[in-house]
Amino acid sequence: MKTQFNIGNLEFSKPIVQGGMGIGISLSSLAGAVSKNGGLGVLSSVEMGCDYPNYKTNPKLADRQALEDHFKRAKEISGNRPIGLNIMVALTQYEQIVKDAVEVGVDIIFAGAGLPLTLPELTRNSATKIAPIISSKRVAKLLLKHWWRHYQVVPDAIVLEGPLAGGHLGFKNEDLTPERLLEQKLPGLIPGVLEEIKPYEDLAGRPIPLIAGGGITTAADVRETLEAGAAAVQLGSRFVATVECDAASxxxxxxxxxxxxxxxxxxxxxxxxxxxxxxxxxxxxxxxxxxxxxxxxxxxxxxxxxxxxxxxxxxxxxxxxxxxxxxxxxSGANAYKITEITTVESLMNELMAEIDS
Structure with missing residues (x-):
């Protein structure tokens, strides 16, 4: 099975994306380490400057400075490999954070917790790549259609977050019952989203890699998700239990x-x-x-x-x-399976154990 995956001209030796986790869970230490080890590390933009001394008096300025500082540090840790930024559409400062990310030079923006309908306009004429976070085939269809109709733009990648993910979920409460969760396993959601992506790959003349996450915990989960058609997997909770994670012990x-x-x-x-x-x-x-x-x-x-x-x-x-x-x-639904704190390098090697080179 192929291990390398690409988002346009961005190349990764391991098909692993670390989910952006706020507030302050995935900052430069974690994101930098993931990218250093061949995956894609992702910062979280939510109140990044909350530990800065000027945060209480000028939170916007503190957040802007923290974005610059953490992006620069993550780049240094990773050896100048690509670094992403997760931005919640639900944030009051969403549009300004997108503009700041473009100005700072963030390699790719992941936008979720709402529909990022105007993201192509906010990033127009920049080198920053854009990847919406969606929860279903229906949402993928809506977003792809809207971006193409209004901007003649397709995503550089799409993240499919299934119902076993942690944090904010793009599902209704009735979709999160034990019975419905059994019906909505992540590998089973992938083919429908790929079906929606294919016509837009043809229109754009380039691939739109699908990154799938939500409940992925083991090497077997990684293999199963890639075999279902995803180009890469996204994990959050497993990366919390690492030495490099920016959260408190x-x-x-x-x-x-x-x-x-x-x-x-x-x-x-x-x-x-x-x-x-x-x-x-x-x-x-x-x-x-x-x-x-x-x-x-x-x-x-x-x-x-x-x-x-x-x-x-x-x-x-x-x-x-x-x-x-x-x-x-x-936390994700399978976080209870985590038994130890390890290093990012060891975790990524563990997750790749069932994938042939």
Whole structure:
């Protein structure tokens, strides 16, 4: 089986993409290490500057500086290999972050948590590649049609995130029941999306690689996903349990200690269901004890602090720092299978173990 994959002129010796995880979970240490070892490391743009001294007084400036700093550092760690940036469409500053990413020189933008309908316009005449994150054949069809009709542009790659992914999910709650999850296994979703991609590859005269993720945990999962037709796989939770991951030790340990019954679907202020590890903070959210009294960050377009169950910005910042009394851990459905913290190099070699060179 072929191991190398390309996104246009970007070449990768391993068909592994590290999912962008915020707030502050995938920054330069993790993204740089993944790219250094032959995959594609991806920074998360969500409140990147939250640890900068000027963040409280000027968060936009802090986030912009953090983007420059982390992209530069990831490039240095990787040996100047490609580095991606994940940007949530649901962010209030989405358009500005895209423009900043282009200015900084980010190699590829991954855009999800909403439909990135205007992404081609925002990146026009730049070298930055664009890859929407979709959840189904239907969404792929809609997005491909819209981009071609309005911009005569096709994606440089597409990410298909299945329902076993962590973080924000592009599914309705009724699609996330145990019965429906059995019907929507990731390999089975791939052929339908490839069917939608093919006509646009013909129109553009070039391949549009499909990257598939959500619940991928083992080398067998990687092999099965590639055999189903994906050009590469995307993983998030497995990369949290690495030495290089930018999160606090307590965040990583919460994932190591999680049992299958601890991983649950939650209500996110972003207006999307999410998958996270159950803890006391989330119990307090359900009891209505974490209602925000104001909006300190204005980070999510759809979030109204008057009706929001909690402040997701504060919760994710606390989680990233290991303060799980005031935050929580997003995770994939199979995170309970993770048993140790390893290095990025060892993990990537493990994931490639069942793929022939």
């Amino acid at each position: 307590a965040f990583k340990e919460a994932m190591l200690n999680a049992k299958q019954s601890d991983i649950e679907i939650i209500v996110s202020p972003a207006g999307l269901p999410g998958r996270a590890i159950h803890n006391h903070f989330l119990e307090e959210v359900k009891a209505g004890l974490r209602k925000p009294v104001n909006c300190p960050f204005n980070c999510i377009k759809s979030c109204d602090y008057k009706t929001s169950p909690y402040c997701i910005g504060l919760a994710l910042m606390a989680g990233k720092r290991g303060d799980l009394a005031n935050g929580y851990v997003f």
